[in-house]
Amino acid sequence: MEPATMAWTLAAAGFALVYWFVWVMGAAEVQGKRAVDLQMGSIADDKVGDRYSQYWSFFRSPKDTAAAATADKVPAFVDTFYNLVTDIYEWGWGQSFHFSPSLPGRSHRDATRVHEERVADLLQAGPGKRLLDVGCGVGGPMRAIAAHSGSHVVGITINEYQVNRARAHNRKAGLDARCEVVCGNFMAMPFPDASFDGAYSIEATCHAPSLRDVYGEVFRVLKPAGLYVSYEWVTTPLYRADDPAHVEAIHGIERGDALPGLRRQDEIAAVAKEVGFEVVKELDLALPPAHPWWTRLKMGRLSYWRNSLVIRALTLLRVAPKGVSEVHEMLYETAHHLTRGGETGIFTPMHMVLLRKPETPTTAAA
């Protein structure tokens, strides 16, 4: 081959490879985010590094987690975290920021939807019902639940950037008349007492420094006899605080997911009862016969490597803001700790509780 032809062929192949990496493979599983559109939420490009250091400053030392962040600072810390990770989550995972048991022979998208529709079914949701999504992210579950049940859903998130993303997705899906999004703190919600028929939280209340405060708020805004379903992140009875490998995995999960401290499985129903709920059902949805939720994380390793290369290239080209690589590395490490948590059975992200507000509130809740 002529040298000139060879050079042109190589250049064309190089261009095709970059195109494939960035635009084709780099596109989100669920359209909405592409690698070239990655932002760090509402953080200005030149402030990303600072905010990332600020995020880590919440943890006094690498091994110190829960005690590091004082309760009143947690919402701001969680808000910073979601400015840093929301676009990477959407790009690499989709519009639903949670896990689900895998369904053999079916896609991740199907498994995610089934896990979300289960919430609507447990709540006996239907047309004319008004539901609250506590910690709604960019609204993947909200849209699935509204579409499946015909209910009206109001979501709340602490992160303004997610509010804008969720509203844009709702409009695009043609669901904006039935899906609303509000920016606020789920420990002090801007809703009147007894204003919802049902409520749910999917992998969100683990960010609360006090579960009592969130559950108390949900109890307040629910109508009497209203149902509440929550998928909780907890340690299981298999967790041993004297096993260094267990501690490393749990601390890794807390540090990489902005958690003020994981709760034990047995604390959830106890807190629910304390604020006045009746516990209708409690079940770890990760237990067999459910198929592992962490296989999706494990199988993704090749794409994480590709994503890392794409991000480095885009940072070099100044298309992506500086600091994205560090955030991506943090998530890569977090995926490892989550996988260890799942494989050892010491952690579950789907301890489900179905709670009911009594017709007549008891004195404990009053």
Ligand SMILES: C=C(CC[C@@H](C)[C@H]1CC[C@H]2C3=CC[C@H]4[C@H](C)[C@@H](O)CC[C@]4(C)[C@H]3CC[C@]12C)C(C)C
């Ligand atoms: C409920 C929470 C979030 C749960 C999950 C949605 C996310 C937990 C860890 C995230 C990820 C880890 C690895 C990333 C990968 C390196 C990157 O290339 C693409 C995105 C990831 C797969 C990312 C996606 C979302 C998670 C699985 C917490 C915060 C309470």
Ligand SMILES: C[S@@+](CC[C@H](N)C(=O)[O-])C[C@H]1O[C@@H](n2cnc3c(N)ncnc32)[C@H](O)[C@@H]1O
């Ligand atoms: C892991 S995401 C889950 C989002 C959504 N439930 C889903 O499954 O896609 C956790 C959500 O909880 C929200 N959150 C955390 N702490 C909050 C608080 N104090 N008030 C309101 N939202 C909060 C975050 O902003 C984020 O939207």
